[in-house]
Amino acid sequence: MSIKADFTQGFVRNHWYAAAWASEVQERPFARTILGDKIVLFRQPDGTIGALEDRCPHRLAPLSMGECADGGLRCGYHGMVFNAAGDCIGIPGQDIIPPTARTRAFSATERYGLIWVWTGDVEPDPDSLPILKGYGEDGWALMDGGYQHHAGNYRIEIENLMDPAHTTFLHKETIGNRAAKDVPVEVSSYDRGLKAFRWIENVPPSPLDQKSFDFGAGRVDRQIAFHFELPATSFVDIAVIPAGMERSEGNLMRGGIRAFSYKFLTPETERSTHFFWLHLRNYRLNDQEFEATLRANLEKTFAEDQVMVTAIQGEQEATGLRQRTAIAIDRAPIMALRLIDRMIASEKESGETGTECEPVPA
Amino acid sequence: MSIKADFTQGFVRNHWYAAAWASEVQERPFARTILGDKIVLFRQPDGTIGALEDRCPHRLAPLSMGECADGGLRCGYHGMVFNAAGDCIGIPGQDIIPPTARTRAFSATERYGLIWVWTGDVEPDPDSLPILKGYGEDGWALMDGGYQHHAGNYRIEIENLMDPAHTTFLHKETIGNRAAKDVPVEVSSYDRGLKAFRWIENVPPSPLDQKSFDFGAGRVDRQIAFHFELPATSFVDIAVIPAGMERSEGNLMRGGIRAFSYKFLTPETERSTHFFWLHLRNYRLNDQEFEATLRANLEKTFAEDQVMVTAIQGEQEATGLRQRTAIAIDRAPIMALRLIDRMIASEKESGETGTECEPVPA
């Protein structure tokens, strides 16, 4: 068997994608390419976010080289000013603004400390932003602001994030657990999503678990549920309790440690992905030292994924293939990719596929 | 409207192009690609310059890796020696020199501290070198030796250099003047050239003007004339006088400050340009400290252009376009590009287009 690699399948476009941390977009405009579109994010005078194609329609200067000024985003080359609708609202030295003096605009909104951009041509649905469990609730500590650039196609990321089995080997110094390696993964699907679940009984705590909670000298039971909410949210739900404790939702929430690890995957191009992460936990809430350790462990873990994703991208490009054999743990990744294929196909059928950086009509 | 970007239009070839500062070509041969041709410049025993295709005809070793020796340029691989006519004049270990042992030669000359190379196949005209105002005259201070590599097509440079309007925004910390932004630009053409002219009255001096001359607390009148001498010389003529002084040529020359800023643009490839600059001024002639400030300001200004030109080259490559809208200040740049197009077309019609690095005939 050989499964071919294909970098031209495109993306689900009618969706809110995380484009930047809000902290990245302050006084200065900020450039980021998402789904192949070069976008500039900027603050309007009222503090809300504008998102435009990052090219002045005049000589194509990146608007991100300009400034937030004169009531909009001012190009750094000749001072043309644009509002968040993409309309030019000022040209130095002339009064008449030609109708071609406009640039493509994207809907943008701010939530969970992130700036989200809608990349499709269907009207954006503000209710379709991900809903994060525990976010902003008492008893939960938030760690956010995480970002990595991964030099691999978004599908390689999804395969990785729907695959609990790799943690034993790739992340053996952080979240990996050798004891887990032969425990089967249960896969179930739900509306626009998928879950790959493992319940591991009576094992030693992982290196990171040991730093998180005092399990004494004892062994633990461990739930790890890899959720994927289509098309771009990964959510890992981890619970660790003392071995043998009853597996009730109450015990999973209060009997040991519980954490929700979110990643928002935003395709940059067909060959690279923005990886935003935030982490919620219900233990060691105000322990700064522990939080620094936890952050370092997660960054190390995600950097291990980054290295692997980059390597696999390279091999797919070199061989034109994605796989030469299939094994049991492929079930959830393959299901996730099929769901995405179906969403893309459905967008293409309905003609609602976004404009993929077409020039502004003349 | 959309104007397409085209990197294959070629160059005016029957012209002297600045290839190097004379100080760059001393004991050692020196390599530089101009108009797509890899060229080696070297000093002959009599001190005059030779310019050859930078490839030994034997195994194609770059001759610039060799030495000025044995009466010519000696290849660093097997010691074959070439004269400035491109003929091999010595092969170690053999007496007979095969007729194929020659490399392409270019006419070269030295003037204004620069080495100029003729890139066309028409006989070079020594009188067609640019004539620099003030150069070598009493009462003028010369600042030369300036070089930058700009990663953009030569046409993007010309658009930039025929466009006084961008200085307000791109160069706001050096030569820019906010007060100038709404002053119209007068464009006039002359034999093989073009002028874009602004006369700005009663404005505060620019940051750099303030460092140049004691205008007291007062305002100034300011002439800025952007000349373009086809196909490769930009010449900016700046005069600043106290506001209200009579606008006579005498006052412009002696009433305040006057400067001639020359740039010689030499296409390296379709995607990059050599940017040589020299500067003449009639004030603070022997003030070394001021000269260091002036040099730093000019280098910063040109580096701002360099960043913008590089960015625009990238956008033109990404979109295949040059512009999506046109504004008033485009007049002079568009006229300049048309003149160049016409010169190239005329060379092509007459068949006098240079050889574009053809192999030496077998």
Add this chain to the structure above:
Amino acid sequence: MSIKADFTQGFVRNHWYAAAWASEVQERPFARTILGDKIVLFRQPDGTIGALEDRCPHRLAPLSMGECADGGLRCGYHGMVFNAAGDCIGIPGQDIIPPTARTRAFSATERYGLIWVWTGDVEPDPDSLPILKGYGEDGWALMDGGYQHHAGNYRIEIENLMDPAHTTFLHKETIGNRAAKDVPVEVSSYDRGLKAFRWIENVPPSPLDQKSFDFGAGRVDRQIAFHFELPATSFVDIAVIPAGMERSEGNLMRGGIRAFSYKFLTPETERSTHFFWLHLRNYRLNDQEFEATLRANLEKTFAEDQVMVTAIQGEQEATGLRQRTAIAIDRAPIMALRLIDRMIASEKESGETGTECEPVPA
């Protein structure tokens, strides 16, 4: 005349190629591309070397990112284990191993401190490893472990190594000898090999010779024989004796200095070559200080070749040519390339050409 450059001629495949120094492959697996194939070398539990295509058949993760563990090479992504035959011998979480779970295997062996890999599809012949004169014998000092990466096609290397004439110019500060430049080169061929020979009489010793032996104030006679053993071994046999001493094999071996300089050239890709070197000498056997000097001189010499080979590769790519003229010293290089062409053609005729990284059949 013009000789075209051609990077698609391929390589002699049924041959042992040096792939790594044994010291490079210890506890950790080691990746190296040879003849276009990405290969991972690793130690089996018994210490012998395995060589596999450096891709896990599952998701194509480079096996070199894994570990020597579980009785074979364990993939760092999901823990699949492979033996040196390329068979998967373990998949965590499942008992059944699918027949597609295998990767391409190469024969490998260890000799002279090097790991040799057989890249063809004919059964490897253990007796076809190069035989090194003096290696392991009393009275000879060995300097090994030398490696350089040369960014040029393997044919450019061979031209360089069959060409005594270039040493005068390219290596003038180390092994070059101006006095030699007009001494003719005698070329002779033997079974699967070629020799380019120079006998130089009554010349001053080279800079490096002077550091090697006390020739007093006198002149020397000097033998330099460039051997090439097809398709990948270069062997330079140097003897320097006091000028006028009888030219007997006994005197050449004991009258002055004698050295055998070996290089093993392994194509990495069509555009790059691995350059392994080792050096045997019969003088200053235990002189560590001299050895450091000698090593520095040889590294400098080979680095000069590296720079030239890289430059010529660039020129061949830019022009599509290899030569525009031919000179007397080309005889041995041209003969060597013809022999290689003939070996490649003969492999192609017989269909014994290796698999060039074909995917494992489905």
